[in-house]
Amino acid sequence: MASQQALTELAKRRGFFFGANEAYGGTAGFYTFGPEGAALKRNVEAAWREQFTLRLGNEEIEAPTVMPEPVFEASGHLDGFDDMLIECAECGESHRADHLIEDAVADIEDAEALGVDRVEELIREHDLACPTCGADLAGEPVEDFNLMFETSIGPGSGQPGYLRPETAQGIFVEFPRLKEYARGQLPFGITQIGPAYRNEISPRRGIIRVREFTQAELEQFIDPEEDEPPLEAVEDVEVTLYPVSEQHADDGEYIETTIGEAVDDAIITSPWVAYFLGVAQGWYERVGVDMDRFRFRQHLSGERAHYAADCWDAESEIGGNWIEIAGFAYRGDYDLTKHGEHSEDRFTVFKRYDEPKTVERATVDPDMAALGPEFGGAAGDVADALQELAESDPDAFDGDEVTVETDGESYTVDTEVANFSVEEQTENGEHITPHVVEPSFGVGRTVYTLLEHAYSEDEVDDETRTYLSLAPEIAPTDVAVFPLISNDDALIDVASDLADELRAAGISVSYDDSGSIGRRYRRQDEVGTPFCVTVDQDGLEGDDETTVTLRERDSAAQLRLPVAELAAELEAVFDGDREFADLQDRYERVDTDVTTD
Amino acid sequence: MASQQALTELAKRRGFFFGANEAYGGTAGFYTFGPEGAALKRNVEAAWREQFTLRLGNEEIEAPTVMPEPVFEASGHLDGFDDMLIECAECGESHRADHLIEDAVADIEDAEALGVDRVEELIREHDLACPTCGADLAGEPVEDFNLMFETSIGPGSGQPGYLRPETAQGIFVEFPRLKEYARGQLPFGITQIGPAYRNEISPRRGIIRVREFTQAELEQFIDPEEDEPPLEAVEDVEVTLYPVSEQHADDGEYIETTIGEAVDDAIITSPWVAYFLGVAQGWYERVGVDMDRFRFRQHLSGERAHYAADCWDAESEIGGNWIEIAGFAYRGDYDLTKHGEHSEDRFTVFKRYDEPKTVERATVDPDMAALGPEFGGAAGDVADALQELAESDPDAFDGDEVTVETDGESYTVDTEVANFSVEEQTENGEHITPHVVEPSFGVGRTVYTLLEHAYSEDEVDDETRTYLSLAPEIAPTDVAVFPLISNDDALIDVASDLADELRAAGISVSYDDSGSIGRRYRRQDEVGTPFCVTVDQDGLEGDDETTVTLRERDSAAQLRLPVAELAAELEAVFDGDREFADLQDRYERVDTDVTTD
Structure with a gap:
């Protein structure tokens, strides 16, 4: 398991992610994905699209990130998308008032639910001080701070606009047109992957609580009286559930069950929510979340939006804390009804009687x-x-x-x-008015979870080696190709050609001829490249005898393969038709230690 | 050629794009890509990435869209990213003052270059009226309006922030770290694809001049004294150039030449810019731009940013007008020098002497x-x-x-x-301090160009047929599969299985069993699906004799193929290994008219 510091350092050094604008002192809550991180993130998005758009038969749209004020009057964000703000009169620093209470008072877990006045009182009662400068905060006003980034559309006073707090609104407002593409037939699902924004009062925990992030959302529109999810497809999927009842119990435990049983036992009340939990469980496993550090937790009544009939979060364990990486909400007809009331258009479908x-x-x-x-x-x-x-x-x-x-x-x-x-x-x-079921994924948090769960260390030849055990589908690069010696033109030619040949087979390849072979292995281990191929003198034979070394990342095992068979073997492994273990059975293992030269 | 109205209507009806938030009266300058448009746009982005990131050996990053003020103090956007604004005192409408002059005064083509005072004078001299309400504009002040969307980061008065006006700044500010990933070695290139924003005074021309758009940019960092582009790779590429000299000449003509000759003849002064024009020419052709409606136009001195040594635009012809779809600028050391001056970090690389x-x-x-x-x-x-x-x-x-x-x-x-x-x-x-060469592509404008250039009409069986002749790589869907009759369960089973089989071969498939077969063909023609496959009774044989009908979009030609050969034949066509004409030579042509039943 990675310390957050070690992972953050590796992420910065190897180009996964880093705080944005550091040359200008940094901007809290904004991160830039470097080359490795951007590739990893794109792979996660592609895997999400493959599952939640293509396989489920949905359609994806792309709406603007800036939206006008009436949209958020309707959605409720203008009034209700607030956090509790307290500013220190002494140093000017802003703090989440509810977090100060939760940190200071042992038995309060959800201070936001208490309301502004009570939180102000509690700060007085407990004589809370500014965490930055230590000044007394008693007597400072607590206020609701709206978390939307505001801007102005057009010149002059213009028209107020906001950066969308969730991609979902770009789907809801276009429902009247989207239903036409679905030919007016329920159920249908619309997905979107893109930026969303939340002007956090005090961003913290690195890349976990940020002000700009990427969401992948599915809005499933259903007829609540008619449409049933294809629950049979996921009824045997095993899940770890943490329902409200267990969270309230003194010795509350996780419930290990299946989706089908959880519905039968009414642990999950909405079959649609249950269905998406089942699909999500399979997806998280596929992309490489450690399922021993994963659970579905039901929202407590205080956390749940007032319109949500039932809501579950997917949570992953990160450095001992559980963080939300997705939410699954039964939103009822709230969104479409609100937009129907506030706009000129009809947010309904015509349901023909038999x-x-x-x-x-x-x-x-x-x-x-x-x-x-x-x-x-x-x-x-x-x-x-x-x-x-x-x-x-x-x-x-x-x-x-x-x-x-x-x-x-x-x-x-x-x-x-x-x-x-x-x-x-x-x-x-x-x-x-259709009802909406919404699986909503945080892409950045998924990326961070995958890095944390993939972070591994072992001892190879008395040296500590760090590697990322990323799923091949998700790893930024599939295969790295090296000439054994950096300045041997013949080796370089053969290795470059081999890299091109693998690329032509649809494999993503990184070619590297700089530094010792040990350094090159370490570099690829740290960015999670599943395989390295090294071309040495035996790669120059130019006949069927020509062989290269194939090294697998997690085991650091090295095999000797005929170069003519390499592309086909690797394709089979990436397509899931073959395991590395099968190759180990068929090819000679090399014990020569080249990792630390 | 499409009328803009016909194309816009088709784009809306078939789900390519439409004005955002129409239920709330619409928001000028903001568009939503529907399912077909979002797929088309993703395909364009993937093709761009494949060429400008992967094939050129560059790295892609993803930076935030919101950036703090000091970045734009350094970049010059805070001071200079302005358009000329005039507001009508009568109706309150805002207008581009320079556009009013250009529309009204025959011999002025670039009023912005004249400056605010002179434009104010010209409005008085020519007694210009408000295009909206007809009120007199003489005497109204003209002012510079900054086109960045402003917001505030964090609570309270916060820190001023802006939506980035170009993705490039997210690359420039991170140069100190990005150079580390390149191990301090020039040349290297960083790409980014993502949203950029421009708070237009009065957006017009539909999706051409919008307030939120997607850019695909490459920032190529070079040592101006040492690094040469691999010009030999593109020297024979034929291009249509419209240099400054020809734009100034009374009978100015396009110059049809090659990249190599254009450099030799000093028509293009920067070999790096010439190199990227050559690469871009091939890319535009590949994705389906009509190269008879395409040119590279050199910036006039008034258009060029003061730091740009040379700048060319890629332009496409749309409804008789030429629009900029990409810019290629030699930016020199301007960007990195400015950020070096304004920030705490070093925007240089250490160049080791021999x-x-x-x-x-x-x-x-x-x-x-x-x-x-x-x-x-x-x-x-x-x-x-x-x-x-x-x-x-x-x-x-x-x-x-x-x-x-x-x-x-x-x-x-x-x-x-x-x-x-x-x-x-x-x-x-x-x-x-490295120099920067920047190819900067407008993704939305490319998408619009592809739709316009692909828009076609012909007569099939006395009916006018509309179809989009999109390149297969770019079309939202590769193949549509239909059962001939909508309510025949046996046909539906075979057709669905065939759709799954094609999907497994990596082909993107749309399955459709609703409406007459003629309607279904028309629908696929209008979204540019290259092939339709229809399963009829002969598809039920279940032996080697089983055949289906394959229809090609542009010719509307129909062939009879054994179903067992279909996936392989289509794969070969999509991989570019085979043409549809080859299939026509080998398979029986069907003349039965099923398009209009």
Whole structure:
């Protein structure tokens, strides 16, 4: 297991990631992915796309990162996407007020749920001091700080805009068009991978809590009355669950079960959420998360957004702490209903009945010649109010008179003038608001988890070796090719040609002829390259006898292979058709130690 | 050729792109890529990466989109990244003042170069009116409007930050670390693909001038004295050039030449820029730009950034207009020098001499026991000033006394006290600031060009057919598979299995069993799918005789193929090993018209 410091140092030195703008003193909460990290991240995104877009039959879109204010009025982010801020009057430093309480008071775990006033009180009661300068914080105001980055679209005062706090909103706002591409048929799923932003009060824990990050989200739109997930595909998948009940229990334990049983036992209440947990479990295993350091934890009621019926996080263990790397929420019709209310468009689908239905519909046909003279300008509104009343309470038209309210005024109308009747109508279907199930993945946190779980050390020839045991699908480079001696032109030619040949076979190759062979192995070990191929004098034969050395990363085992067979063997290993162990059975093992020359 | 309206309508209807947030009235300058467009865009990015990162041996990074203010103080964007703004006092609409002049005054093509005051005058002189409401604009102030989106990082007043106006800055600021990954060796190239932002005053021309867009940039760092591009790789590439001289000539013409000749004839002055034009020419052709509607145009001196020695744009013809789709600039040492001056870090590389050099270095070793009592607190500064003088003007120490200035005061020192001498020193190398050559591609504009150039109409069986003749590498989907009849379970099974088989061969497949076969062909034609495969009763034989219909998009030609050979034939076509024409020679042509049933 890596210390966070060792991993961060390796990440910087080898080009995985590092704090951005360090030449300018750094910018807290922003990281740059170097060449190795960017490749690793792209591989994670490609693997996610392969599973959550292609295999599940969904469609991916790409929406802008800047969105206008009305979107976030509707989504609730403008009002509710806040953290508790306290500023030190002495040094000017900003802090998360709820975190100060949680750090200082033993039995408070979720101070945010207590509200601003209570947190302000608690800071006074416990005489809390500024962690930066030590000044007294009692008496400083605690306020809600909105975490969206604000900007202005267009010149002058412009139009307020925000960097999206989640990629999801770019999907929700385009639902009216996206449903057309799905030909109005539920269920369908839309995915998006891209940047999202959160203007953290005080970013910490390195790359875990950052201000700009990449999300991979799937919004699955379903008819809650009809659509069932294909649960049979994942019912036998084994998972480690940490439900609310166990979190509340004194001796709470993880529940080791299967997706199918968890649904049967009502541990997971939404079959759709259960389905995606099952798919995710397989995906995390595939990309190389250590599944002994992985769990699904159910949100406590205080953590859950008010609209979410059920919510589970995928969590990975990092240096003894559990961090959220994905969330799986049943969001109901909240998002589409809100956008339908706030915008001019319809966020519903038309659900056709199997057979047309005949329904009774109460209706009015007011005599406007009577209403007009009586109510003047309000006559139209009164007519509308009568129609609404007819639909909501037809019995109101039983008497001689009926009273409606509009714009705060009461109007009494003769029932006869209202012209109430009940008509039979044929309906072919109805407009329904789909429900949303959302698996939402943090790409950067997944990358960090993979690095942490892959970080390994062992002893090779009395030297401590560091290597990243990354899954071949995810490793930045598949194979490194070296000429044994750096300044031998014949070796360099053969090795370069071999590198090109492997590239032509679709393998990603790094060619390296600088430094000792031991240094080159160490470099590739530290960036997680699964295989190294070294060309020495025996690689110059130019006939069937020509052989090269193939070294596997985790075992550091070296085999001698005919160069003519190399590309095919490696392709088979990368396609999953063959294991390195099979090669060990068939080829001669080399014990010559070239790792430390 | 597509009318812009027809293409925009198709783009929206088929899910290539559409204006974002239309449910909220739309947000000018922001577009969303729908499923087909996002796939097309990803394919363009992958093809760019394959050429400009992998094949050229460069490394790709991913930096944040939000960057702090000091970066843009250094880069010059804070001061100079402006457009001319005029606001109508009557209706409040904002306009590009320079565009108003260019539209109204026949012989002015680049009003921005005239400056704010002159443009204000011209608006008065020509009595220009607001294009929106017709109100008089004379007398309204013209001002420089900075085009960066501003935001605030962190709580409270925070730290000013900006959405990056180009991905390049994320590479430049990290140069001190990136050079380490390159082991301090020039030349090396760093690429980045990602969002960039430009808060346009009045976005227009649909997806061409937008506020959020994707750039693909390569920053090639070179030693200007040593590094030559591998020009021989592209010297025979034929290009259409439109140099400054021809743009100024009355009957200016394009120059049809090769990259090699253009360098020999000094039409392109930088061999590095010429090299990248040659690489780009091949790439544009590969992804499907119509090279008869493509040119490289040299920047006029007024357009060029002051630091750029030479700059060429790749331009494509869209609806009769030429639009910039990439820029190729020799930026010299401008960027790295500026960041070196504004930051705490070193933006240089150490260039080792072939052999150590012995140089004479003038130095002082002042007698502080004499300087101290004489100058008190200023003694240290006087000593530093003496050293500086020794380096800049050693002859100043020829006399008995020497005078230096520091903090505005003059100090005279005995030459003996200064202890001047000239020493021989051995130097192994020097710190040099690399020059930058930058190919910068607009991904969205490339996508739009590909759609425009691919847009085709023809007559098939007396019906006008619209299809996108996209290159197979770029098309969102490779192959569509249909059962001939939508409700035949046996056909559906065979077709679904065939779709899976093709997917397993690495082909991207769309399966469709909804609507008539003619509708399904039209749908695939309109999203540019190169091949459709239809399974009919002959597909149910289950032996070697089993055949399916393969339809090619552009010719609408249909062939009858044994299903067992289909995957291999298609793979060969997609790998470029075979043409559809070869298949036409070998398989029976079907004339049955199924396109319009």
